[in-house]
Amino acid sequence: MRKVLKYGILVLFVTAAVFPFIWLLSTSLKGAEELFAFPPKLIPNKLVFENYSGAWNSVPFGTYLVNSVLIVIFSVTLNVLIASLAGFALARFKFKGREFFFLIVLASMMVPKEIIIIPLYIIVLKMSLADTLAGVVIPFAADGFSIFLMRQSFMSIPKEIEEAALVDGCSLPRLWWSIMAPMTKASMATLAIFSFIGAWGDFLWPLVVLKSPENYTLQVGLNYMLGTFINNYRYVAAGAVLTIIPVVLVFLFMQKYFEKGLFAGIGK
Amino acid sequence: MKNIKLAVVFFAAFLMLFAGGCAKKTNVITLEFWTLQLSPVFDNYFKTVIKKYEAEHPNIKIRWVDIPYDAAVQKLMASIAAGKPPDAVNLSADFLSKFAGINALTDITTVIPRDSLYIYLPNALQSCTFNNKVVALPWYLSTYVLLYNKAFFADAGFTEKDIPKTFKELVKFAREYKNRTNKYPLFWNIGKDSYLPMMLESEGVSMTDPEMKKATFNSPQGITLISQWVDLYREKYLQSESIMKPGSSIAEAYQSGQVAMIFTGPVFIKRIKTNAPEIYKNTDVSLAIVGQTGKHELAVMSLSIMAQSKYKKETAEFLKYLTNAQNQLEFAKLSTTYPSVKEALKDSYFVALDGTPEAKARVIGAIELPYADRLRKYLAHPQFDRLRDIFDEAIQSACLGKTTTAEALNQAAEKWDEILLQDEK
Amino acid sequence: MRNNKAYYFLLPAIVLLALFVIVPMLQIFYFSFLKYNLFEESKFVFFKNYKLLFADSNFRWTLFNSIIYILVTPVIMFVSLMLALLVRQQTRFTKFFRASLFLPVVTPIVIVGIIWRWIFTEENGLLNYLLSLFSVNQLHWLTNYPLNILSIMLVVIWRGMGYYMMLFLAGLAVIPREQEEASRLDGANKFQQIYYIILPMLKPTLILVFVTSATSAIKLFTEIYTIIPGAPMNNKTLVAYLYQQSFERFDFGMGSAVGVVIFLLTFAFSYTNIKLMEREA
Numbered sequence: 001m002r003k004v005l006k007y008g009i010l011v012l013f014v015t016a017a018v019f020p021f022i023w024l025l026s027t028s029l030k031g032a033e034e035l036f037a038f039p040p041k042l043i044p045n046k047l048v049f050e051n052y053s054g055a056w057n058s059v060p061f062g063t064y065l066v067n068s069v070l071i072v073i074f075s076v077t078l079n080v081l082i083a084s085l086a087g088f089a090l091a092r093f094k095f096k097g098r099e100f101f102f103l104i105v106l107a108s109m110m111v112p113k114e115i116i117i118i119p120l121y122i123i124v125l126k127m128s129l130a131d132t133l134a135g136v137v138i139p140f141a142a143d144g145f146s147i148f149l150m151r152q153s154f155m156s157i158p159k160e161i162e163e164a165a166l167v168d169g170c171s172l173p174r175l176w177w178s179i180m181a182p183m184t185k186a187s188m189a190t191l192a193i194f195s196f197i198g199a200w201g202d203f204l205w206p207l208v209v210l211k212s213p214e215n216y217t218l219q220v221g222l223n224y225m226l227g228t229f230i231n232n233y234r235y236v237a238a239g240a241v242l243t244i245i246p247v248v249l250v251f252l253f254m255q256k257y258f259e260k261g262l263f264a265g266i267g268k
Numbered sequence: 269m270k271n272i273k274l275a276v277v278f279f280a281a282f283l284m285l286f287a288g289g290c291a292k293k294t295n296v297i298t299l300e301f302w303t304l305q306l307s308p309v310f311d312n313y314f315k316t317v318i319k320k321y322e323a324e325h326p327n328i329k330i331r332w333v334d335i336p337y338d339a340a341v342q343k344l345m346a347s348i349a350a351g352k353p354p355d356a357v358n359l360s361a362d363f364l365s366k367f368a369g370i371n372a373l374t375d376i377t378t379v380i381p382r383d384s385l386y387i388y389l390p391n392a393l394q395s396c397t398f399n400n401k402v403v404a405l406p407w408y409l410s411t412y413v414l415l416y417n418k419a420f421f422a423d424a425g426f427t428e429k430d431i432p433k434t435f436k437e438l439v440k441f442a443r444e445y446k447n448r449t450n451k452y453p454l455f456w457n458i459g460k461d462s463y464l465p466m467m468l469e470s471e472g473v474s475m476t477d478p479e480m481k482k483a484t485f486n487s488p489q490g491i492t493l494i495s496q497w498v499d500l501y502r503e504k505y506l507q508s509e510s511i512m513k514p515g516s517s518i519a520e521a522y523q524s525g526q527v528a529m530i531f532t533g534p535v536f537i538k539r540i541k542t543n544a545p546e547i548y549k550n551t552d553v554s555l556a557i558v559g560q561t562g563k564h565e566l567a568v569m570s571l572s573i574m575a576q577s578k579y580k581k582e583t584a585e586f587l588k589y590l591t592n593a594q595n596q597l598e599f600a601k602l603s604t605t606y607p608s609v610k611e612a613l614k615d616s617y618f619v620a621l622d623g624t625p626e627a628k629a630r631v632i633g634a635i636e637l638p639y640a641d642r643l644r645k646y647l648a649h650p651q652f653d654r655l656r657d658i659f660d661e662a663i664q665s666a667c668l669g670k671t672t673t674a675e676a677l678n679q680a681a682e683k684w685d686e687i688l689l690q691d692e693k
Numbered sequence: 694m695r696n697n698k699a700y701y702f703l704l705p706a707i708v709l710l711a712l713f714v715i716v717p718m719l720q721i722f723y724f725s726f727l728k729y730n731l732f733e734e735s736k737f738v739f740f741k742n743y744k745l746l747f748a749d750s751n752f753r754w755t756l757f758n759s760i761i762y763i764l765v766t767p768v769i770m771f772v773s774l775m776l777a778l779l780v781r782q783q784t785r786f787t788k789f790f791r792a793s794l795f796l797p798v799v800t801p802i803v804i805v806g807i808i809w810r811w812i813f814t815e816e817n818g819l820l821n822y823l824l825s826l827f828s829v830n831q832l833h834w835l836t837n838y839p840l841n842i843l844s845i846m847l848v849v850i851w852r853g854m855g856y857y858m859m860l861f862l863a864g865l866a867v868i869p870r871e872q873e874e875a876s877r878l879d880g881a882n883k884f885q886q887i888y889y890i891i892l893p894m895l896k897p898t899l900i901l902v903f904v905t906s907a908t909s910a911i912k913l914f915t916e917i918y919t920i921i922p923g924a925p926m927n928n929k930t931l932v933a934y935l936y937q938q939s940f941e942r943f944d945f946g947m948g949s950a951v952g953v954v955i956f957l958l959t960f961a962f963s964y965t966n967i968k969l970m971e972r973e974a
Contacts, residue, residue: 006779010776010780013772013794014790014794017797018793018796020797020800020809024804024808036523036524036525036544059308060308077278082709085702085705085706086703086705086706086707089699089703090703092699093699095696095699095700101703101707103964104707104715105706105710106960106963106964106967107714107715107718107956107960108714108715110956110959110960110963111714112912112952112955115721115948115952116714116952118346118349119349119720120713120717121347121349122346122349123717134282138709138713139709139713140713141709142706142708142710142713144710144714147706149901152864152897152898153864153897156864156868156898157867172696172698172702176702183867184867186863186866187863187867193859194856194859197798201799201801203338204339207335207336207342207343208346211333213334222803223336223338223803224307227309228535229538230308231538231539232542237804240800244796244801247799251791252788252792255788255791258783258862258863258866341940345939345945348732349731369943370730370943372732452816459923460923507816508816508836509814509836511836511923511925512921512922513923514922514923575732653941653942660923664836664925665925668925
C-alpha cells in the first residue's frame with residue numbers, strides 16, 4: 001500500500017515536470033501543418049527531423065557549441081575547486097576573520113546581477129578581458145552559493161575523522177584532498193551540475209562581454225532564432241532540445257557520485 | 269604524475285580562453301557599428317556591403333557587431349559606462365527617443381550638409397528629429413496593414429466589401445463578427461505599449477497640446493473613443509490577454525487561428541508563412557485602419573552616431589553609404605521593410621503584384637507610406653516611457669473594471685500633467 | 694580546529710570575490726548617491742535617491758510584492774525534501790525519476806514562459822479548460838492581481854523542486870545509514886525516523902535551501918518577465934523595478950539605490966536566519 005502511494009506521488013510530480021519538455025520535443029518534430037492543429041496533438045503524425053538540421057544551420061551552431069563547451073569546462077572546474085577549498089577552510093577551521101570572510105561569501109550571493117554587470121564590465125575591460133572567453137569565465141569562477149554549498153557539506157563531516165587523521169600526522173592539503181573532499185562527492189557532483197547549468201544557460205553576461213560572433217555561446221545563438229526576421233517555432237524547439245540534451249547527459253553522469261557508502265570503511 | 273600532466277594541459281587550454289580582443293595599431297580607422305538583431309539573417313548582405321565600402325575606403329575598417337534585442341540596452345549602457353561605445357548604432361524609435369533625451373547622440377547636421385538629407389522621406393526624417401536636431405538617419409521603415417483570414421471571414425458570411433477601413437468600422441465589425449461566430453475578431457495590443465494613443469492621434473485627438481505641457485487625451489471625444497475599446501474588452505469581444513501582450517506578440521494569436529485579423533506590419537507575414545502555412549494560405553491584405561485624419565503609424569529604424577565617437581565624420585560618411593538608394597533597396601527586398609529614401613521607393617518592386625499576400629502588403633504599404641507619420645508625438649518627450657506606462661496602466665485598470673474609463677483617463681491625465689510640467693532635469 | 698594555514702585555502706576565493714563582486718558592489722553603493730545616467734556628468738545628491746524611493750508608493754508596492762514571494766520557500770522546501778526522500782535509493786527507476794524532475798531546471802526560460810503562458814491562458818488554456826470540465830468558473834490566472842502572483846509561485850515551485858531536491862539528495866548522501874537502521878529496529882516508523890534522525894543531520898542543507906530559495910524569491914525577475922509581461926503590477930517587484938530605473942529610465946543612480954536596497958534586504962534576511970539556525974550547532 002505504501003509503495004502505491006509513494007509511486008503515485010512520484011508519477012504525479014514527474015508528469016508535471018516532464019510534460020513541458022515532452023511538448024517541446026513534440027514541437028521540434030512536427031511539420032508546419034501540425035504546429036497549430038487544434039486540439040493539440042502530442043505525437044506528431046509525421047516525424048520531421050529536418051527541424052534539427054534547419055536549426056543547426058540557421059545560426060552557427062557548431063561554433064557556438066564549441067564556445068559553450070570551453071566555457072563550461074573551465075567554469076565548472078574552477079568553481080568546484082575554489083568552492084571546495086574555501087568551503088573546507090570556512091567549515092573546519094577557526095581563524096581570525098572567519099566570520100568576516102563568511103560574510104563576504106554570503107554578501108556575494110545577494111548582489112543583484114542585472115545591475116552589477118555595468119561596473120563589472122568596466123573592470124573586465126580594464127583587465128583586457130573583454131570579448132574573450134576568459135572574460136566570461138573568470139569573474140564568476142568564485143561563486144558565493146558554491147562556497148556556501150561546500151561549507152555546509154564539509155560541516156556535516158564528523159569531527160572524529162579529522163582528529164584521527166591529524167593524529168596520524170596528516171598535512172592539511174592531504175586532509176583536504178585525500179580524505180575530506182572525497183566525502184563531499186555528492187555535494188561536489190551537485191555543484192558541478194549546478195555550475196554546468198549556470199554556465200551553459202547564462203545569457204546576459206556572455207552577451208555583454210562578447211562582441212565577436214566567433215565567440216558567442218549557445219544561449220545567445222538560441223536567442224537569435226527568435227527575432228523579427230527569423231522566427232520559426234519548430235527550429236527554435238529543436239534548438240532548445242539540442243541545448244538541453246548535454247545537460248541531461250551530464251546530470252545522469254554525475255549520478256554515480258551519489259552512491260551511498262561514502263562512510264563505509266572510513267569509520268575508525 | 270598524471271595529475272601534473274593534466275594540470276599542464278588544463279592550464280595551456282586555459283590560456284586559449286584569453287584569445288581575442290586585441291587590436292593592432294596602424295593608421296587604419298576602425299569604426300564600430302552595432303545593429304539590432306539582424307544577424308544571421310542578413311549576414312551576407314552586411315558582409316558584402318561592408319567589404320565594398322572598405323575597398324573604396326582603404327583607411328577605414330568597419331567592425332560590425334549585432335546584438336539581440338533583449339539585452340541591447342544593457343550591452344549599450346555597459347559600453348557607454350566603460351567609455352567604449354560604438355561609433356554608429358542602429359536604434360528603434362523608442363531607443364532613439366531615450367538616447368536623444370540624454371544627449372547621447374550627435375546632431376547629424378553638424379557633420380554632413382543639410383541638403384544631403386533631402387533624399388530621405390520627409391516623414392521618416394521627421395521621426396529622427398528631436399528638439400529640431402536631426403539625431404539619426406532614417407533607415408528601414410515599416411508601416412501597418414490589415415491582415416485577415418479570408419476563410420474565417422467567408423465562414424462568418426463576410427465579403428470583401430465588409431472589411432473595415434476606419435476604426436469606427438472596426439469596432440462595429442468586431443462586435444458583428446463575434447456575435448456571428450462566437451470567436452474573437454482580432455487581436456490588438458491595447459494595454460501594453462498600447463496602440464490606442466496612435467488610434468486617438470489618427471482620429472484627430474492629440475495626446476497632448478502642441479507644446480506638450482498638458483495632456484488632452486481625456487477630452488470628451490478622447491474618452492468616447494477609448495471607451496469603445498474598453499467596452500469591447502469588458503464585453504469580451506477581445507481576448508483577456510489583449511491588455512497584457514505587447515505589439516511584438518501580435519502575430520501569435522493570428523497564426524494559431526484564434527483571431528481573424530490583426531493590424532500590423534507586412535514583415536510579420538513571413539513568420540505566419542513559416543509557422544502556420546494553412547493560415548498563410550488564407551491570408552489576405554487590406555489597407556491600414558485609419559481614423560478621421562487618414563493617418564497611420566510609421567515605424568522607423570534609424571542609424572545614429574554616438575556623441576562619444578571620435579570619428580564622427582567618417583561614421584557619417586559610412587551611414588550615408590549604408591542608407592543610399594541602392595543599398596536600401598537591396599535590404600528592403602531581403603527584409604520585407606521599406607527604404608527611407610525617395611529614390612528607392614520608386615522602384616517597380618513596390619508596385620508589382622504577384623498574387624502573394626507579401627506582394628500585396630508591400631504594394632499597399634508603399635502607397636500608404638508617404639501618409640504615415642510618427643503618431644506617437646509624445647515620443648519626443650524625454651520621459652515618454654513613464655507617460656506610456658501611466659497610460660497603459662490606466663487602460664488596464666479601466667478594462668479590468670477597477671475604474672470607469674473616464675476616471676482612469678482623468679487620473680492618468682493628471683499624472684501626465686505633473687510630468688509634462690516638470691522642466692528638463 | 695585552530696589553524697592559520699586556512700588562509701591559503703581561502704585565498705583564490707577571496708581574491709576573485711573581492712575583485713569581481715565586492716568592488717563592483719561598492720561602486721553601485723557609490724552610484725546610489727549620485728544622479729547619473731551613465732552618459733552625462735553625474736551629480737552628487739546624497740540620500741535623495743533613497744528619499745524619493747521610499748516616498749514613492751509604487752516602490753512600497755514593489756517591496757510588498759517581492760516579499761510575498763518568500764511564501765514559496767516553505768512549499769518548495771517541503772516538496773523537494775519529500776521528493777528527495779522518495780528517490781533516495783539508487784535504482785534505475787530513481788535515476789529516471791530524478792532526471793525527469795530535474796528537467797524543469799534545465800529547460801530554457803523562454804520555453805518555460807511559452808508553455809506556462811499557454812497553461813494559464815484565460816481562454817481555453819490548459820488550467821481553465823480543466824476547470825471547465827468540472828464546471829468551475831474560469832480564473833484570470835494572468836490578468837488578475839493578486840492571482841497572477843499565485844501563478845508565478847506555481848511556476849517557481851515547479852522549476853525549483855528538482856533543483857532543491859538535488860541539494861537534499863547531496864545532504865542525505867552523507868548521513869550514515871546505521872543510525873536510521875538502528876532506530877528502525879527500535880520500532881520507529883518512517884515519520885519518526887525522518888523527524889528525529891534525518892532532519893537534525895540535514896540541518897546544514899536545510900539552512901542552505903532556505904536561504905537560497907528565499908533570496909531567489911525576493912529577487913525574482915526572469916520568470917515574471919517571461920510569463921506575464923505587461924500584466925498589471927508585474928513590474929512592481931524589486932529586480933524589475935531596478936531594471937526599469939536603470940535601463941528604461943536611464944536613471945542609474947536610482948537603479949543603484951534599488952540595487953542597494955535589494956542587497957541589504959537579502960543580506961540581512963540571510964544572515965539573521967543563518968545565525969539563528971546555526972546557534973544550536
